[in-house]
Amino acid sequence: MMNINEVQKRIKQRPPFQMIEKVIEIRGGEYAKGIKNVSINEPYFMGHFPDAPIMPGVLIVEACAQLCSVTIESDGTDEGKIYVLLKCDEFKFVKPVLPGDTLTIEVTKDGGGAGLVKFDCKAFVDGELRAKGKLAFCAVDKANIYG
Secondary structure, three states, X not given: OEOHHHHHOOOXXXXXXXXXXXXXXXXXOXXXXXXXXXXXOOHHHHOOOOOOOOOOHHHHHHHHHHHHHHHHOXXXXXXXXXXXXXXXXXXXXXXXXXXXXXXXXXEEEEEEEOOEEEEEEEEEEOOEEEEEEEEEEEEEEHHHHHO
C-alpha cells in the first residue's frame, strides 16, 4: 500500500494534476489498484458542466495512465527517463463519474518489451464499471525531450 507521499516518489505529476492519491495493491510491475477521490472542489468541475458536473473522460484516462506509471516504476523511479503515453485504445465510458465518487482503478500489464509497456485499465465506482480501455507507454530519455 502507498499513501500520497509514497505515490509522489513514483510518478512525476503533482497536484492539481496528480490523480492517484493512494495505491491499495501493487504486484511488481504487473498489476496495481489505486484510488482517486473525486471532489467538487476540483477546478475542471467549474466548466464541465456547471449545472451537471461530470469528471471528464480524458481525466479518467489520465488517472489510469498515472497508475500505470506507478506500476511501471514500482521498484523505483529512473530519474533519466519518462514513460510517456504512446497510445490509447478502445476506451469506453460506461457511466459518468460524479463529484463525491471514489474512483477505484485497476491496471494489468498486457505485454511489452524494449521500452514499450501495454496495460488493460478499468475504473470502478462502488464496484460498478465506469470506464475501461488499453494504454501503451514508451520510455523516453529526458535528455531527448529537454535537450
